[in-house]
Amino acid sequence: MGKTVETVVVLTKGIKPKKQRYQLGRRISFLCALLVIVLTLSIVVFITSKGLSTFLINNVSLKEFLFSTEWFPDRTLEEGGPRVGALTFIFGSVAVSMLAVLISAPLSFITAIFMVEIAPGWGQRLLQPCIELLSGIPSVVYGYIGLSVLVPFIREYLGGLGFSLLAGVMVLSVMIIPTIVSVSVDSLRSLPSHLKEAAYALGSTRWQTIRLILIPAAKTGLFTGVILGLARAFGEALAVQMVIGNTKQIPQSLLDQLTTLTSGITMDMGYTVVGSLWNNTLWSMATILLLMSFFFILLIRIIAKRGANC
Amino acid sequence: MRAQTADRIATGFFYAGAGVVVLILAGLIGYILYHGASSIDWAFITSPPGGLAAGGGIGPQIFNSFYLLFLTMFITIPIGLLAGIYLAEFAKPGKVTEAIRLSIETLTSLPSIVVGLFGLLIFVNYTGWGYTLMSGALALTVINLPMMVRISEEAIRNVPMELREGSLALGATQWQTICKVVLPSAFLSIMTGIIITSGRVFGEAAALLFTAGMSSPPLNFTNLDITSPASPWNPFRPAETLAVHIWKVNSESLIPDVRRVADGSAAILILVVLFFNISARWLGRRIHNKLTGQ
Numbered sequence: 390m391g392k393t394v395e396t397v398v399v400l401t402k403g404i405k406p407k408k409q410r411y412q413l414g415r416r417i418s419f420l421c422a423l424l425v426i427v428l429t430l431s432i433v434v435f436i437t438s439k440g441l442s443t444f445l446i447n448n449v450s451l452k453e454f455l456f457s458t459e460w461f462p463d464r465t466l467e468e469g470g471p472r473v474g475a476l477t478f479i480f481g482s483v484a485v486s487m488l489a490v491l492i493s494a495p496l497s498f499i500t501a502i503f504m505v506e507i508a509p510g511w512g513q514r515l516l517q518p519c520i521e522l523l524s525g526i527p528s529v530v531y532g533y534i535g536l537s538v539l540v541p542f543i544r545e546y547l548g549g550l551g552f553s554l555l556a557g558v559m560v561l562s563v564m565i566i567p568t569i570v571s572v573s574v575d576s577l578r579s580l581p582s583h584l585k586e587a588a589y590a591l592g593s594t595r596w597q598t599i600r601l602i603l604i605p606a607a608k609t610g611l612f613t614g615v616i617l618g619l620a621r622a623f624g625e626a627l628a629v630q631m632v633i634g635n636t637k638q639i640p641q642s643l644l645d646q647l648t649t650l651t652s653g654i655t656m657d658m659g660y661t662v663v664g665s666l667w668n669n670t671l672w673s674m675a676t677i678l679l680l681m682s683f684f685f686i687l688l689i690r691i692i693a694k695r696g697a698n699c
Numbered sequence: 700m701r702a703q704t705a706d707r708i709a710t711g712f713f714y715a716g717a718g719v720v721v722l723i724l725a726g727l728i729g730y731i732l733y734h735g736a737s738s739i740d741w742a743f744i745t746s747p748p749g750g751l752a753a754g755g756g757i758g759p760q761i762f763n764s765f766y767l768l769f770l771t772m773f774i775t776i777p778i779g780l781l782a783g784i785y786l787a788e789f790a791k792p793g794k795v796t797e798a799i800r801l802s803i804e805t806l807t808s809l810p811s812i813v814v815g816l817f818g819l820l821i822f823v824n825y826t827g828w829g830y831t832l833m834s835g836a837l838a839l840t841v842i843n844l845p846m847m848v849r850i851s852e853e854a855i856r857n858v859p860m861e862l863r864e865g866s867l868a869l870g871a872t873q874w875q876t877i878c879k880v881v882l883p884s885a886f887l888s889i890m891t892g893i894i895i896t897s898g899r900v901f902g903e904a905a906a907l908l909f910t911a912g913m914s915s916p917p918l919n920f921t922n923l924d925i926t927s928p929a930s931p932w933n934p935f936r937p938a939e940t941l942a943v944h945i946w947k948v949n950s951e952s953l954i955p956d957v958r959r960v961a962d963g964s965a966a967i968l969i970l971v972v973l974f975f976n977i978s979a980r981w982l983g984r985r986i987h988n989k990l991t992g993q
Contacts, residue, residue: 411874418785421778422799425848428841429802432809432817439820499716507713516717518980519724525895525972526727527902529945530965534727536949537958563723570720594706617808624810626905627946651812651905658816658909663824675816682808 433679440676443669449473454673460637462667473670477637479677481649484640485554485629486622489561494615497566501573502599524567532631535560540632549644552634557647560628565618572617576610577603609696613689620685624678626651650674728969735966738959744967747917748944753956757964759915762931763832763938764901764971767911770836770934771900775843776893782844783851788877806845814841815906823910830937835911839900846899850892854885887989891982898975902968904942912937913947941968 443449457474464471504516535556544551584606588598604611634646635656654671661668742756749755782799790796818838828834858881866876915938922930930936939947945964948957 408872411872414874414877415785415789418781418789421781422785422790422848424778425782425806425844426798426802428844429805431821432806432814432841435820436813436817496716496719499713500720503713503717507710508717512717515721518976519721522728522973522976523720523724525898525902525976527904527942527968527972529902529904529942530727530731530968533945533949533961533965534730537961538730563727566720566723594702596706596709597702599709620808624808624812626810626812631946631949651810654812654816655905655908658819659913672816675813678810678813682810682813683805686804686808 436672436679437676439669439672440679441673443473443666443673447666447669449666449670454670455479458639462670471666473666475650475653475670475674475677477639478648478650478653478674480639481633481647482623482651484647485557485561485633485649486619488554488558489565489622490615490619492558493562493565493618494569496562497569497614497618498573498604498611500566501570501577502603504570504574505577506595506599506603520567520570523563524571528564528625528628529631531560531564532628535628535632543644547644550634550646552632552646553644554633554640554647555643556632557629557649558643560632561622561625564625564628565621568621569614569618572614573607573611576607576613579610580606609692612692616685616688616692620682623681623685624651626655630655650678728973731962731965731969734962735969738963739966743963748960749954749956751953753954753959755954755956755960757941757944757960757967759918759931760939760941760944760964761967762918763911763915764940764942766931767832767835767839767907767938767940768897768900770832771839771843772893772897774836774840775847775896778840779844779847780851780889782848783855784877784882786848786852787855788873788881803845803848806841809842811842811903811906814838815909817841818906818910828935830910830912831935832911832938833934835907835938835940836934838906838910839903842903842906843896843900846896847892850896851885851889854888854892855881857888858884887982887986891979891986894975894979894982898972898979901971901975902942904940904946907940907943908946911940911943913939913943915939 443454444451454473454475456476457472458476459472459474460477461469461472500516500520504513539556539559540551540553542551543549543553543556547555580603584602585598588602593601629649630652633648633652635648635652636646637648638646640647654674657667658671661671744756744761745758746756747759748757786796786799790799815838818834818841822828822834822837823830826834862880862884863876866880867873871879916928916936918931919929920931923932924930925932925934927933928936941964945961945968948954948960948964952960954960
């Protein structure tokens with residue numbers, strides 16, 4: 390009797406820790422994966438709840454915040470009271486990132502097609518590390534080069550102060566090349582080879598094949614690359630802030646100074662009092678950035694779904 | 700125009716486009732290294748910044764960057780690895796898995812300044828720590844975690860099924876198989892991923908402005924007491940990293956030799972990133988050789 394109990398104890402001792410360890414490992418790894426969800430949710434909840442206080446506590450109307458360019462966050466009541474129209478910031482962000490994509494997308498497509506179709510051997514071996522290095526260069530370094538090369542160049546040869554929409558666009562358009570190129574390369578490479586072979590067999594030249602077959606077939610991936618690039622440009626803070634001059638105005642030309650949502654936050658977050666109207670509006674700007682990145686994700690998902698259907 | 704002529708012109712365009720990209724990269728790196736070379740010497744990389752006077756160095760900033768990288772990786776690697784193991788080995792298709800993937804995608808696409816603000820709210824204000832290395836490391840963890848999870852998941856998935864089956868057939872439990880068979884074979888790929896993300900962490904600045912802060916206290920490198928505010932090893936002290944330093948000297952510094960300090964700092968930053976990049980490539984090639992049996 391005593392012996393059987395002992396045996397049972399020994400047996401369970403032998404088996405249990407293994408099983409327990411399995412269960413424990415499984416649970417811990419599950420918790421770590423859950424942490425990702427918790428982090429995402431808390432970022433959304435905390436940033437938006439701070440961002441909403443502009444509207445809920447300071448009673449600023451959403452319309453004023455989004456569509457007015459009057460930005461006097463610290464004006465006293467005698468002078469007419471504070472105004473927090475953030476349109477200049479929003480417009481700046483949209484303008485600088487859209488223009489950057491406009492320059493960067495064609496160049497990136499050309500590079501991607503070069504890597505996949507024109508010179509898949511040496512071109513690939515040369516450009517792959519180049520693209521990786523470009524994406525590895527820290528954004529402050531981009532900003533610094535913009536500040537020490539582009540800004541003086543623009544001031545010297547094109548006029549104005551040098552700090553300008555143009556400088557911001559140039560810096561961003563280089564920064565987002567790696568994003569667009571790598572997504573485009575992936576989508577071009579995943580095309581079935583019979584598409585290309587059929588086109589060549591029908592007597593198409595390489596350019597005709599690329600233009601009429603490969604680009605339309607890889608459309609979904611190319612779009613996704615552009616949107617990811619746009620998202621990166623929209624959210625970039627320091628590189629842009631260093632070269633655009635940060636004047637709160639709607640730029641009338643490429644040589645005008647401007648400001649963006651990210652640079653507004655960077656400049657003023659450290660100098661405003663927590664809980665003040667000015668500080669709250671900065672959180673509202675961060676909420677816009679957050680909503681925009683949701684919008685971009687949604688857009689990518691819609692495009693992917695459409696691409697899968699047709 | 701004949702199709703052949705159009706083809707030739709187009710080919711020319713493709714060469715030109717690719718050439719432009721290579722030239723841009725060569726120009727950027729050449730410019731930084733050329734200008735940096737004249738400002739870097741031993742005193743520059745070891746001495747503290749000069750305050751208002753010229754001739755200061757960036758010693759503490761370099762140290763802070765590496766220490767912050769270490770702290771961030773110390774937190775990110777275990778969590779990211781375990782989450783990757785979950786997604787690759789245990790996760791079943793369903794709402795929870797879908798939510799995890801959506802969260803990873805969301806975190807990846809968040810602008811780093813937004814993560815920095817989240818860090819300011821939680822790791823700086825809510826915890827009451829103020830600007831500290833630890834707050835910075837936690838904010839960087841938020842940025843780095845999604846990448847780390849993806850890398851580990853992919854590396855673990857790429858381990859051949861036969862290895863797992865062999866181990867299970869020998870009577871190992873699934874967890875033993877993961878720890879003793881799957882992880883060791885995925886080790887090199889995970890390592891490569893870690894090095895690549897390290898480069899990103901090292902150069903990050905926007906998320907650190909309001910978490911690790913824009914200043915460092917005077918540091919005494921002989922002080923090993925990690926609770927002392929003057930000890931470089933204290934994780935609860937404010938710390939300005941190299942990337943933040945470049946931004947700060949350019950936007951609000953009063954030192955007369957801004958150019959020299961910024962050139963030197965940018966060159967060091969690029970050199971470290973290059974080093975990370977090259978070692979990741981070297982490791983990647985080793986993996987390739989190992990897999991193809993060369």
